[in-house]
Amino acid sequence: MANISTPATPAVAISARGLTKHFGSFEAVAGIDFDVYEGECFGLLGPNGAGKSTTIRMICCLTARTAGSLTVLGEPAVPGQRTIKGQLGVVSQEDYLDPALTVRENIEIHGRFYGQSPEVATLRATELLEFMQLDGKTNEQVRSLSGGMRRRLVIARALMGKPRLLVLDEPTTGLDPQARILVWRKVRELKAEGVTVLLTTHYMDEAQRLCDRLVVIDHGRILESGRPRELILRLVGRECLECPDIAPAVVDGLMATLRPEDEAWHEWQSDSWVLFSPNLSAILDRWEAAGIAPPLSYRRPAGLEDVFLRLTGRELRD
Secondary structure, X not given: OOOOOOOOXXXXXXXXXXXXXXXXXXEEEEEEEEEEEOOOEEEEEOOOOOOHHHHHHXXXXXOOOOEEEXXXXXXEOOOOOHHHHOOEEEEOOOOOOOOOOEHHHHHHHHHHHOOOOHHHHHHHHHHHHHHOOOHHHOOOEHHHXXXXXXXXXXXXXXXXXXXXXEEEEOOOOOOOHHHHXXXXXXXXXXXXXXXXXXXXXXXXXXXXXXXXXXXXXXXXXXXXXXXXXXXXXXXXXXXXXXXXXXXXXXXXXHHOOOOHHHOOEEEEEOOEEEEEOOOHXXXXXXXXXXXXXXXXXXXXXXXXXXXXXXXXXXOOOO
């Protein structure tokens, strides 16, 4: 009888169990569990103040946990853990570039922090500047770069040590669409090379495109976890009806026609009313027959932003 092999379980790059962090009486992270597998892009999503930054600081060995366990690349994550930090690349929200140095000097100096010789640092810098399409700006001072170029330089700098784990904390904030697409392409290339990516972002389309799996966190707790498409189908369905600038009285009239078998729910997103239902076609046919269909509306695929708003609400966060 032939041997039947079973797929190997992916190696775990990050493992958290009961991970907790208190600042005095404030519980920033409230006993969360998650695993990040090697070679995947894992999303950590949530509104401001949800606990994302604190979790990242513990992963990056910058903050001590209060309780629970946390291992990163097979080692316990504790402040100052050099074994872990030597295998990390971190793109923080602030760039910390030296504006008085040239583009090349900024990342060559970073390579020296990883113990690279001047020759190795120069070669690696040349490769990464080309990788991030900055090779034409090598000798320019950082202060002369656009915001998008500075962000790409920060990513190049984070890759100088050939990290096994790349932490991207809102990497495309403020970038124009062309620069965002470039960063997305580079993230996919790094994944193909086996780099594990931990991503935080407020752009739900970015998370939906890049993440293999993700968690949504709020008030220090994980609300949901899974693959983006699976979360969308399970929590909001395939499609929805969006009606911009519709009067609340009209919405009340439409809602009065819904039946239990429609399994419908709705919410306001900014100035638009959005209706979700697995039986959306039947609802629209009924409204059309009754002559009460909204005059301005469109059907669209449901997305991760709909999931995010349903889980975390629409209130603004500081």
